[in-house]
Amino acid sequence: DDSNIVKVVVAALRQLPITVEIFTASDGHEALEAIGTHGADLVILDLKMPGMDGFGVCEELRKDIRTAFLPILMLMSIL
Numbered sequence: 001d002d003s004n005i006v007k008v009v010v011a012a013l014r015q016l017p018i019t020v021e022i023f024t025a026s027d028g029h030e031a032l033e034a035i036g037t038h039g040a041d042l043v044i045l046d047l048k049m050p051g052m053d054g055f056g057v058c059e060e061l062r063k064d065i066r067t068a069f070l071p072i073l074m075l076m077s078i079l
Helices: 003-014 028-038 054-063
Strands: 043-046 072-075
Touching: 028 043, 028 054, 043 054, 054 072
Parallel strands: 043 072
Antiparallel strands: none
16 A cells, blocks of 8 residues: 555566566455456565455455465565
8 A cells, every 4th residue: 555665566576587467456455356357476465554454355365265375475564
């Protein structure tokens, strides 16, 4: 949900030695919708997101056999 963090993460992923397709979301519900629509090989979540936080998204992904074993990286900013 923090546009600056999104920019940093996207820039870091673009530095990988492989071509990656990146989809972003501004809240937990949008993230679940994007994963359902586009699929995913890795999910990077912010713990604090509007609507549904990162823990809620993770819980929903783990309930579904199609995404139960999807790697998830949780981010947290400390201010």
